[in-house]
Amino acid sequence: MRLLIVEDDQQFASVLATQLARHGMIGDVVPSLRQAEQALASHEYRVMLLDRQLPDGEGAEFVSRAREIRPGLPIVILTAKSEISERIDGLDSGADDYLTKPFSTDELLARLRAILRRPTQVVVQTIRIGNVRYSSDDREVWVDGEKLTLPRRQLLVLEALLMRHGRTVSRAALLESVYGLDEHLESNALEAHVSKLRRALAESGAGIKIHVLRGLGYMVQEIRQESAGPVRQ
Incomplete structure (x- = not known):
């Protein structure tokens, strides 16, 4: 399974991609929303893991743009912001899930499995x-x-x-x-x-x-x- 990881913390992103690789997943890492948009336009991903605070914008505000490019794409927001209001904003943006850093890889994998089990609306073009x-x-x-x-x-x-x-x-x-x-x-x-x-x-x-x-x-x-x-x- 191929995922897009949108994260500007290079060390965190590298560790995350390595952990996912151990479970048979391929994580493409990009550090900005601009590069995320380019990646979504060029590749097929099963899930996008999206940081909130990025150099060129707010991750939650990018959710709708990502869905324009890839309708139905599951999106999980990853962030250090743990306030309830922040979680609500993230989920209200259209994201499928919201995970606060630091988190365990096992919890992330469980959430990914749950998201991918959900029936998805087939977008017919x-x-x-x-x-x-x-x-x-x-x-x-x-x-x-x-x-x-x-x-x-x-x-x-x-x-x-x-x-x-x-x-x-x-x-x-x-x-x-x-x-x-x-x-x-x-x-x-x-x-x-x-x-x-x-x-x-x-x-x-x-x-x-x-x-x-x-x-x-x-x-x-x-x-x-x-x-x-x-x-x-």
Whole structure:
């Protein structure tokens, strides 16, 4: 399970990530809200552990922004503030739980298990770009009303790009969306899937195109928008 740890105390964050790793969890640590926003936009996380006092803002005020990026993301606020009013403010911000420092790893793990046992509301997204429609509910792609059948890996590539259409998706973020944490991959595996997907989209008459931005990543855009910007293949 992968978590995002938003904490500017480097020593505390390092110890926490190490403790979680012993229980099979991967903790990505960022020290600011700005970097947290970037991480949420690029990666999939099961839970976010969020400090309240950060260099660039108040953690509790970031909860709503985090949910805009990742609807349904479980969020646990971690803070040294133990006053009841602070706890109430943190929970009223929309966080799922509130844990006061210092705390035991066992207690944090128990709270995480409880949160992840809760039924979550499935957020179904239907994305329409030009003549292409994608439904995250059944993971189906339609072009001009005709279903486009794609192999699983190509579908995962397209899903990751459509969810962030108009934005650059790094190679690392795309790899994780498609392969998860599998590190035993051929170096050109992703490129092969992207190449085949681009061909399938072109042959189906899809009004979207995947751009390869060298050194940056990938981006999907509607074809009619190509003349409006400097994006190069």
